[in-house]
C-alpha cells in the first residue's frame with residue numbers, strides 16, 4: 001500500500017474541497033447521497049432537495065438485468081421528479097453481459113451519472129457474485145467497467161468497501177484497475193466487507209487509497225453530524241463525502257454540512273419533524289402505487305424516529321401498522337404526545353447504533 005498520507009486538510013471552509021467536476025457533471029458541494037435499498041427513492045430525495053446542500057443524488061441499487069424491463073413512470077425504484085437533479089443511478093450486476101442494455105435504459109431515463117455497486121456485502125447479492133464479491137473477482141469487475149465505459153460517455157463511478165481483509169496491496173491494485181479502465185470517481189465505504197455498521201469506520205484507509213489514484217475519492221461511512229463530516233474529511237483527505245443513514249435520520253444534514261463545512265449560503269431553517277414526516281408520507285401517497293407505500297414508510301420511520309428520545313415507540317407503532325392510514329394515525333398520536341420535541345435540534349449528534357451488514 002502507498003505510504004501513509006500527509007494529513008494536511010484543515011477543517012475550515014478555505015481548505016475544504018469545494019466542488020468536483022467529472023466529465024460534464026459538476027458536484028457542488030461535494031456532498032453525495034448514498035444509494036440505500038428501500039430508502040434512497042424519490043420521496044426521500046425530494047425532502048433532501050428541499051433543504052438543499054446535496055451535490056449529487058442517488059438511486060438505490062438497481063438490478064442491471066431487470067432494469068430494461070422496468071417502467072420508470074411507475075417503478076418505485078425509478079420514479080423521479082424534475083427537481084431531483086443531478087441524479088446518479090447505481091447498477092448491480094455480476095457480469096458484463098447485462099451492462100449494455102442497462103446503460104441504454106439509463107440513457108433513456110436521462111441519468112446524470114452511472115455508479116457500479118462493488119461493495120454490497122449482503123448474502124443475497126454475494127451469492128450471485130455481485131456487489132462486494134466483485135472485489136474478489138477482479139477480472140469480472142474489470143470486464144464490467146470496460147463494457148460500461150464503452151457504452152456511455154456519462155460520468156462512470158464505482159462504490160466499494162475496503163475488501164475482505166487488510167490486504168492493502170489487493171485493495172490498491174483493485175482501485176488502480178478501476179481508474180485505469182475509466183472510472184471517473186470512486187466512493188469508499190470505509191469498512192471491510194464483513195464489518196457491521198456498529199464498527200467505527202476506518203477513514204484513514206481512504207487517505208491511503210487517495211495516494212494511489214488521481215480520480216476524486218469520496219469518503220463514506222459513519223457521518224452523522226457536522227463534526228463527523230469535518231473529522232472524516234480531515235482523516236480521509238477525501239474530495240467529498242457521501243452520507244447515508246445520517247441523512248435519512250436528518251434530511252437537513254446536507255444543508256448543515258454545506259453551510260458549516262463548505263461555506264454555502266443556505267439559510268438556516270426551523271425544522272418541524274412532523275412536517276418533514278408528513279411531506280414524506282404525502283409524496284408516497286401521491287406518486288407510489290399502494291403496494292409500494294407502507295414498506296417504504298416503515299423503512300424511513302426506522303431511521304427518522306431517532307430524532308426523538310422515545311423514537312423507538314414511533315418506529316414500533318408504525319412498524320406494526322397494517323395500512324398507511326393506520327400508520328398516519330399512530331404517528332400523529334406520537335407527534336402530539338411528543339410535541340415538545342417537534343423542532344429538530346439542528347447540530348445535534350445522533351448515533352450510529354445499529355449493526356446492519
Ligand SMILES: Cc1cc2nc3c(=O)[nH]c(=O)nc-3n(C[C@H](O)[C@H](O)[C@H](O)COP(=O)(O)O)c2cc1C
Pocket residue numbers: 034035036037038039060061090117119120159189220221222223242243244245246356
Ligand atoms: C438500508 C441500507 C441499504 C443500503 N443499500 C445500499 C445499496 O443499494 N447500494 C450500496 O452501494 N450501498 C448500500 N448501502 C450502504 C450505504 O450506501 C452506505 O455505504 C452505508 O450505509 C454507510 O454509510 P452511512 O454510515 O453514511 O450510512 C445500504 C445501507 C443501508 C443502511
